Amino acid sequence: MATVISKPILINGKEIKNRILMPPLVCFNWADDDGFQTVDRQRHYGLRAEGGTGLIIIEAAAVSKEGRLATSQLGIWKDEHIPQFAKIAQKCHQEGTKVILQIVHAGMKSVGDKVLVPSPIEENNTKDNSTQYIPMTLEDIEKVKEDFINGAIRAKKAGLDGVEIHGAHSYLLNQFTSPLINKRDDLYGGSMENRFRLPLEIVSAIRIACGQDFIIGYRFGVNDPTFVEDKYLAQELEKAGVDILNVSNGIGIKNLDVPKDFPFSFITYMGVEIRKAVNIPVACVFGIRVPKEAEYLLENDLIDMVAVGRALLADPNWTNKAIKGEDVNLCYHCKPRCKYSVDGHTC
Ligand code: FNR
Secondary structure (H helix, E strand, C coil): CCCHHHCCEEECCEEECCCEEECCCCCCCCECCCCCECCCHHHHHHHHHHCCCCEEEEEEEECCHHHCCCCCCCECCCHHHHHHHHHHHHHHHHCCCEEEEEEECCHHHCCCCEEEECCCCCHHHCCCCCCEEEECCHHHHHHHHHHHHHHHHHHHHCCCCEEEEEECCCCHHHHHHCCCCCCCCCCCCCCHHHHCHHHHHHHHHHHHHHCCCCEEEEEEEECCCCCHHHHHHHHHHHHHCCCEEEEEECCCCCCCCCCCCCCCCHHHHHHHHHHCCCCCCEEECCCCCCHHHHHHHHHCCCCCEEECCHHHHHCCCHHHHHHHCCCCCCCCCCCCCCCCCCCCCCC
16 A cells, blocks of 8 residues: 655655655664674664665764764774675665765763863853863864764765764754854854854765765754744755755754644654755654654655654564554654664663
């Protein structure tokens, strides 16, 4: 039984076979302290590819060791990391699934005693007294840019279809775009144009380094409850070369005015709203458990792709079952200790 879910979509000219996207889901404790997997990701993502997922976004990989969000997180900061992603690419492609890698620098949320921040931060944003928060110099900014570009080049060498740049969830690029965190008074702070400069420069540089035939996604963190700044950033990202926005929350959302008849969370609504500002495909996320919820969003032309996270951990065959009209195994949204996984490992 074909549903609206099974309709293909083009992203940067590449056909994605259906409308279900697996968003990045870091599986903590599945990597060693040097960014290498300790649990086989080929199997983890392979099962979701066999299950029919159209586009898989591999969990956040750190572009530098100092920018990790956890000590047990995958890395993409050196060439030796490439093979672990090449295996995933090969398996997903065998199943007809496109696959890209999320790349991240955690900025003030990085692990370690000394962490980089856009500008001095207020005490209520600090994680503890022992951490030193180091405002970034222009040299630090150049280094971070290089790290993102090199991460993307390695993803390409691994045979992946592209990258998703992490610009949400209070990590470094989201810290730069947010007026609540970024208090710089140079080219990278102050006006909207200046706060948005770093992610836009990274997108343009990756486009040049990795070529036209490479998907650039952006995990878009909505900051501004009125959407004014966010819509502008979305349009600038499109101009700079982003092919798909995967919309989630950013920093400081308050009083988001969600229409009363909108049957999903405010996070889902952000995707629907940002989509109105751009011409590239947009995915929305949050709390989609059963196929009819995804179908509602697609049938009503509210969104281009639906990101199904924890529900895909609960049931790797979610997409195939959705397309056949079968029931899926229900996700219980047990974050942060998601108990669904493969081989008895939790993430
Ligand atoms: C996440 N999420 C997430 N987001 C992201 O951009 N990069 C990441 O690496 C992760 N890691 C992660 C791990 C785990 C265990 C969870 C539960 C979530 C957020 C994720 O992509 C998604 O936005 C949320 O899970 C909401 O979607 P669902 O699960 O309600 O469909």
